[in-house]
Every structure is written in structure tokens, then in C-alpha cells.
Amino acid sequence: MDVAQYLATVDIANYESAEHFWAQLHGLSNKDVVVIARSIFEERQSGRVNTQHSAFFFESIDNTQIFHTVVSPYLSVLLEKLNAIPFPPGDILELGCGAGVAACYLAAKFPEKKVVGVDLFPEVVETAENIARLLKLTNVEFRQAQIAELDLNRTFGSVLSVALREEMSSGRQGSFGYFSAIQEMPEALRAPASHLSRAAARHLSPQGMYFSFERCHDIASLAMWVGELHSAGLAPRLELSEMLAFSSVLTGVEKMPFLVSQHSEEVLDARALLGWRSAGSEDAQSQELNIEKRVYENHAWKIVKATEFGIRDELGDAAARVYLLECDREGLVYFTTNRGAREIIFETSFGGAQILLNKFEHLLGELTYNPSVVDVRGITSL
Ligand SMILES: C[S@@+](CC[C@H](N)C(=O)[O-])C[C@H]1O[C@@H](n2cnc3c(N)ncnc32)[C@H](O)[C@@H]1O
Structure with missing residues (x-):
């Protein structure tokens, strides 16, 4: 299925700039939505979070769509990537599926596969179910669960996670690019980031592939993420993986390695990882990457x-x-x-x-x- 067509069907537009976004937002017929959205962004700008205002994003499909257009600069890039890669046989599990945009896309693209999406918050799961209903999908199912403890008692041919790892431990529920659009996650619900790779490994079939798009804004955080994969018995296949950078309307540049991992005892060494990060990246010449290379190259x-x-x-x-x-x-x-x-x-x-x-x-x-x-x-x- 064509990505642009899909995003249009779920009515998720793409904005090129903050000005474009605000112009579109002010053009909406529901002026309440405009006023609330504006006040949430202003609150964020001044460092305050009003969780009641923020909950607005999950109240209806309309509101969720605004949320996605504003804070998910990566959605179309991500879906294009998922569109281009060959999926292994078997069903698909998405960990931390949020409003279910990727899970529903995959369910529509692969009617023969079953897709299961899991998220911690009931209101998030409900939104995902609404989108599935809107698309009349019968092969997708959403569940409310904590990833750290998740055990569905079965494995999947593919496991996917998008922008989840950082959120599990940071307590910024529903945030994109450090923009906490929803609310701070209560301490009791936080889980160490290392639980993500273990949950992925637990649910991945022996030949299965784990597709991850997790934020790593520097080489050290990339090394930590790969280290967590290794300790769960997974190894990224760098020849299939790619460094992605997106520019968000409201949050600036975001960096996410798209890693394709499989069960393996192989361990990537720091040099291989640094080589991949520097070579496979559009921002290879950027000043920040050059500084990082100076720090890491010889040690x-x-x-x-x-x-x-x-x-x-x-x-x-x-x-x-x-x-x-x-x-x-x-x-x-x-x-x-x-x-x-x-x-x-x-x-x-x-x-x-x-x-x-x-x-x-x-x-x-x-x-x-x-x-x-x-x-x-x-x-x-x-
Ligand atoms: C940044 S959002 C990304 C959502 C979706 N993957 C996307 O890219 O549109 C992260 C999601 O992970 C969920 N989440 C965070 N910690 C979780 C946990 N421990 N277990 C399950 N879901 C969790 C949050 O509720 C949130 O919906």
C-alpha cells in the first residue's frame, strides 16, 4: 500500500514547517481544538505541563491526528522504510505501538499476517483500536500491557519498536523528540531501557527479525543500545540497517538508527559500529559527528x-x-x-x-x- 495514500486515509497530514502547521491548525473548523493545542504548546514552551490539557490528544481520533502531525516527523519516513524491507514469514508484534499508526499500516499491507500492538496506557490502546476500526481491519489487535513484563507466550516472525526505549525509562510518556506532549509517566510505571531488548528477544522466532527505530542522538547512546541488544542475545545486521535523521516541526533534528536485528551470539565491536555510523549517514560530514569521531576513533x-x-x-x-x-x-x-x-x-x-x-x-x-x-x-x- 502507498504510504501517502495510507496517511491521507487516516487523515495524517505532513507539515513542512512550524508556520505551515500553525496556519493549517488555525484553518480547522473546530476552534476548541485550536485553542487547546495552542495552549499545550505554549505551556511546554514555558516549561509547564498540564496533564489534563495534554490528555486532550488521546480524546478522539481528530485530536490524535493533530498529535501525530505535530510530533511525529518520522511517521512517513518510517512507513516508507517498512514498506521497502522484506518482512520475514510470520506474524508481527509492535512494542509501544502508541496510536497504532505503524501497526495498522502493516495490517493493511499484509492481510495474511496477524499484527499485535502493545502499549502501556488504556487510552492509547483505545485510540489505536479506533484507527483499526476506521480502516475496517480485522487482522490487528491491541493490548494494554507493560513491556518489561510482557509475555504473550508465543513468538512472532517480526517484532517492531518505534521511539519506545527512551520513553520506558525517562518517564516521558507519549513524548516525541523530548517534547512531552502527554504527561510525565508515574515513577512506578517506569522500566529500565534494557527490558526492551529482552522483551523483543523473548517474542522473536528463531529466524525472526527485530526492526527498531529508537532514538540515539550520539555515538555513545547508539553503543549502549547495541550493547543492550547483545545482552539479550540479539545482533544488528548492519548491512540491512540505516541511520536516519528527521527534522521535526517543533523539536528540531532527531536521530534514529533503523536497526534490523536477529538472534545471534555475534558481538559488534566498537570500531565496526563507529564505521557504520560514520559511513552510512547523510550527516557524515556534520561537525557534531566529527567531534564524536575524534573522541571515539582511537579508543x-x-x-x-x-x-x-x-x-x-x-x-x-x-x-x-x-x-x-x-x-x-x-x-x-x-x-x-x-x-x-x-x-x-x-x-x-x-x-x-x-x-x-x-x-x-x-x-x-x-x-x-x-x-x-x-x-x-x-x-x-x-
Ligand atoms: C513516543 S511513543 C511512540 C509511539 C509509536 N511507536 C509511534 O512512534 O507513533 C512511546 C509509546 O510507548 C509507550 N510506552 C512507554 N513505556 C512503556 C512500557 N513500559 N510498556 C508499554 N508501553 C510503553 C507509551 O505509552 C507511548 O505510547
Whole structure:
């Protein structure tokens, strides 16, 4: 099935710019929707989240469509990718399916396959069911469940996850590109990111393929994600995988490796991963990637600790990560943001990570104390 046609059927438009989006939004006949959407975005811009306002996105199909057009810059790219790859035999499981746009697309494309979508929140599942009904699909089923504990007692030929890993642990339910459109996830519902690769492996048939589109805005986060896959007994096949970058109307550039993984004991080494990241990417020449390459190229750095923070900058919400890295006797505290900032904050050529541990903890303390006002220049002077 043609992707543009599908998106038009579920009435998910694509906007080229924020101005275009607002112009379209103001043209809608339902002025309530316009007013609420506007106030949610303004709240976000000023760092406040009103969960009641945010819940609006899941109240009806119309509202969900607005949500998707605004915050899912990757939907059409993602569906085009799914359209182009050969799916293995067998049914399909989507973990963290959200409003079910990808699951319903695959159900429509493969009427002979059964598609199961799982998400944590009942209102999200209900939205997905509404879209399936709208499309008159009978081979797709949605379930409300926690991925960390999921055991459907069967395997699938394909497992899919899109923008789920980061959300499981960060507590930003329903957020896209660090734009928390829905609500903060209660602490009790958060799960370590490593549960995702294990849930995928548990449900993947021996010859099955796990297709993942998970955000990794720097090489270290890509290495962590691949490490989690390895520890679940999965290995990405780099020749089938691709680095994708999207530009969102409201959140700027997003980076997502599209990884195709299979059950395997093989372990990719850091050099192979770095080579793939640098070569297979349209942004290969970008300054941020060059800085990362300088850090990683000559050393197989081990991530000793890593923490992610929400920050604000002049463009609004963003995400930053601080890593404590070690290689032999050298150590680094390295800072990255999803807007492309990269900085080595502390380094040592003796004593390894241990010698930087106090400085790293101090930095985390500062960031935890007030993550919303951090800017990269402030951090370097700590
Ligand atoms: C960013 S959204 C992505 C939704 C969808 N895959 C897409 O790209 O349109 C992440 C989804 O994962 C769900 N989620 C987060 N943590 C989860 C968990 N532990 N178990 C199940 N679903 C979870 C959220 O409710 C949310 O719908």
C-alpha cells in the first residue's frame, strides 16, 4: 500500500514547517481544538505541563491526528522504510505501538499476517483500536500491557519498536523528540531501557527479525543500545540497517538508527559500529559527528556511567546526556545534547574513570538540582 495514500486515509497530514502547521491548525473548523493545542504548546514552551490539557490528544481520533502531525516527523519516513524491507514469514508484534499508526499500516499491507500492538496506557490502546476500526481491519489487535513484563507466550516472525526505549525509562510518556506532549509517566510505571531488548528477544522466532527505530542522538547512546541488544542475545545486521535523521516541526533534528536485528551470539565491536555510523549517514560530514569521531576513533571507550537530563535552551525542550567513559588509564566526562552540542568536560590520562568519579557525581548533582536552566557553557565552567 502507498504510504501517502495510507496517511491521507487516516487523515495524517505532513507539515513542512512550524508556520505551515500553525496556519493549517488555525484553518480547522473546530476552534476548541485550536485553542487547546495552542495552549499545550505554549505551556511546554514555558516549561509547564498540564496533564489534563495534554490528555486532550488521546480524546478522539481528530485530536490524535493533530498529535501525530505535530510530533511525529518520522511517521512517513518510517512507513516508507517498512514498506521497502522484506518482512520475514510470520506474524508481527509492535512494542509501544502508541496510536497504532505503524501497526495498522502493516495490517493493511499484509492481510495474511496477524499484527499485535502493545502499549502501556488504556487510552492509547483505545485510540489505536479506533484507527483499526476506521480502516475496517480485522487482522490487528491491541493490548494494554507493560513491556518489561510482557509475555504473550508465543513468538512472532517480526517484532517492531518505534521511539519506545527512551520513553520506558525517562518517564516521558507519549513524548516525541523530548517534547512531552502527554504527561510525565508515574515513577512506578517506569522500566529500565534494557527490558526492551529482552522483551523483543523473548517474542522473536528463531529466524525472526527485530526492526527498531529508537532514538540515539550520539555515538555513545547508539553503543549502549547495541550493547543492550547483545545482552539479550540479539545482533544488528548492519548491512540491512540505516541511520536516519528527521527534522521535526517543533523539536528540531532527531536521530534514529533503523536497526534490523536477529538472534545471534555475534558481538559488534566498537570500531565496526563507529564505521557504520560514520559511513552510512547523510550527516557524515556534520561537525557534531566529527567531534564524536575524534573522541571515539582511537579508543574503545567503555561507558562506566551515563545519565540523561531534560534541559531547556533557546529552542525549547532538549535532552542532554553526561557520560563517564574509560579506556585503560584514561577517563573522560563527556557531555552531549540532541541539538548537537558535544563537550569533553573533564579528562584524565591516569587513574581511569575512578579519578573522575567525584567530579562526575558533582556534575550530576548540579544538573539534578536544576536541569531546566543548564546550558552547555555553564557546565564547562563548573
Ligand atoms: C513516543 S511513543 C511512540 C509511539 C509509536 N511507536 C509511534 O512512534 O507513533 C512511546 C509509546 O510507548 C509507550 N510506552 C512507554 N513505556 C512503556 C512500557 N513500559 N510498556 C508499554 N508501553 C510503553 C507509551 O505509552 C507511548 O505510547
